[in-house]
Amino acid sequence: MMARSCLELTFCGKHFINPFIISASPASDSREKVERAFIAGWAGVVFKTVSLPEYAPSLASPYMIGIDCKSAKQLGMLNTDLISERTVYDIAEDIRYFKQKYPDRILIGSIMAAYQSHWTQLVEILEDAGADMIELSMSCPQGEQSIARNAEMVSQVIPASDPALMLETTRVVKNAVKKGTPVIVKMTPNVTDIAQLALMAQKGGADAVCAIDTLRGFAGVDVETGRPKLNTNGFGTWGGLSGPLLKPVALAAITKIKTLCPQLPVSGVGGISSWEDAAEFILLGAAPLQICTAISKYGLGLAESLCKNLSAYMERKGYASVSDMLGRSLPYLVEHSKLSRTAHCLCNIDESKCIHCGKCAVCCSDYAYGALSLPADGGAPHVDAELCRGCGACASVCPRNAISYR
Numbered sequence: 001m002m003a004r005s006c007l008e009l010t011f012c013g014k015h016f017i018n019p020f021i022i023s024a025s026p027a028s029d030s031r032e033k034v035e036r037a038f039i040a041g042w043a044g045v046v047f048k049t050v051s052l053p054e055y056a057p058s059l060a061s062p063y064m065i066g067i068d069c070k071s072a073k074q075l076g077m078l079n080t081d082l083i084s085e086r087t088v089y090d091i092a093e094d095i096r097y098f099k100q101k102y103p104d105r106i107l108i109g110s111i112m113a114a115y116q117s118h119w120t121q122l123v124e125i126l127e128d129a130g131a132d133m134i135e136l137s138m139s140c141p142q143g144e145q146s147i148a149r150n151a152e153m154v155s156q157v158i159p160a161s162d163p164a165l166m167l168e169t170t171r172v173v174k175n176a177v178k179k180g181t182p183v184i185v186k187m188t189p190n191v192t193d194i195a196q197l198a199l200m201a202q203k204g205g206a207d208a209v210c211a212i213d214t215l216r217g218f219a220g221v222d223v224e225t226g227r228p229k230l231n232t233n234g235f236g237t238w239g240g241l242s243g244p245l246l247k248p249v250a251l252a253a254i255t256k257i258k259t260l261c262p263q264l265p266v267s268g269v270g271g272i273s274s275w276e277d278a279a280e281f282i283l284l285g286a287a288p289l290q291i292c293t294a295i296s297k298y299g300l301g302l303a304e305s306l307c308k309n310l311s312a313y314m315e316r317k318g319y320a321s322v323s324d325m326l327g328r329s330l331p332y333l334v335e336h337s338k339l340s341r342t343a344h345c346l347c348n349i350d351e352s353k354c355i356h357c358g359k360c361a362v363c364c365s366d367y368a369y370g371a372l373s374l375p376a377d378g379g380a381p382h383v384d385a386e387l388c389r390g391c392g393a394c395a396s397v398c399p400r401n402a403i404s405y406r
């Protein structure tokens with residue numbers, strides 16, 4: 001892959017050749033896949049979460065299903081996957097191997113445990129192996145299943161959703177670090193106020209947070225059989241939603257965290273599949289970016305197109321570097337009460353784009369305020385300025401993006 005210097009960045013003192021890394025996921029669960037990822041140009045990897053051998057997960061298959069909407073495939077993915085079947089010792093070997101062969105790539109060990117002594121042991125093993133960073137993963141919505149039997153530190157909650165546990169665990173892990181390895185804490189969106197949890201991680205000494213892990217979901221039922229769609233011998237369970245449907249949740253989380261903890265570095269993850277998504281995350285203050293579900297759809301070659309298109313965009317917009325671009329859109333976020341009440345938008349239809357399908361008129365008459373009418377001669381809909389509230393609904397259904405607001 002062609003090197004593009006504008007894409008390089010420093011995060012927690014580590015140099016990334018570009019902002020794209022594989023998140024803890026099936027794509028980072030074997031040496032062979034990670035090696036192919038590095039050949040394809042990914043800047044780093046968060047190995048799939050591992051622990052000590054006594055935490056070996058017991059998987060129920062299948063454990064992934066696409067969330068479709070009519071003919072639109074994989075708007076999201078629902079998984080009931082657990083931590084890796086590999087252990088921290090396997091990852092330590094991989095880290096040693098990749099440190100030799102790909103010294104310019106960032107190797108992040110993701111760990112999970114239930115006891116203080118286990119966290120400490122995991123950190124020691126990863127530091128000895130030379131991990132660049134350590135990611136604390138207690139954020140998975142089905143994670144309590146993995147550690148519930150070791151219920152000293154957790155009850156029936158996602159550990160990362162409990163402020164006291166977040167503070168305490170981050171402290172334990174930071175205290176275990178002996179070689180200065182930066183610690184990233186992964187955040188769960190399954191909370192009321194994610195920024196408060198990030199604050200706890202920061203107070204516990206986290207060098208950065210990663211936002212976000214999956215959002216608890218249920219894939220639905222097959223209406224013919226009445227059985228869960230994600231079906232193991234007729235039964236199903238709750239899981240974690242990822243992919244494009246998760247992106248607005250991730251962006252809300254990141255911006256809330258950046259508002260409460262502006263100095264806390266954030267690695268962004270959740271629904272990234274295009275260079276435009278990546279640009280949005282960076283403009284909202286998150287980099288590097290982690291990717292999981294999009295790899296199932298586009299493969300490891302995604303890194304090349306992301307790098308090529310993001311760097312072309314940066315050149316076009318005059319951004320010299322990722323850090324130059326980082327957080328540039330944050331000043332435009334305000335509380336709802338601060339939004340202007342004087343601006344009254346009106347729906348504006350670009351007749352050159354309109355194909356006269358009438359979808360906007362149905363939307364406005366049956367859902368909104370009855371401001372659109374279709375002319376008898378079949379032309380573009382007419383907007384009644386008295387009735388139009390500028391609500392935004394009609395643009396969301398227009399197949400030609402012919403509607404704007406002014």
Ligand SMILES: Cc1cc2nc3c(=O)[nH]c(=O)nc-3n(C[C@H](O)[C@H](O)[C@H](O)COP(=O)(O)O)c2cc1C
Nearest residue numbers: 023024049079081137213242243270271291292293
């Ligand atoms: C099948 C699957 C397995 C995952 N395993 C882990 C894991 O072991 N540890 C972890 O911290 N996150 C795990 N995740 C969460 C992802 O790293 C990521 O945070 C989430 O999927 C959102 O990113 P995406 O929309 O790019 O997939 C997993 C996600 C999926 C879909």
Ligand code: SF4
Nearest residue numbers: 364368388389391394
């Ligand atoms: S903006 Fe709202 S009120 Fe105005 S035409 Fe569209 S749907 Fe109707």
Ligand code: SF4
Nearest residue numbers: 354355357358360398
């Ligand atoms: S939905 Fe779009 S294309 Fe269809 S009539 Fe309205 S403006 Fe035209």
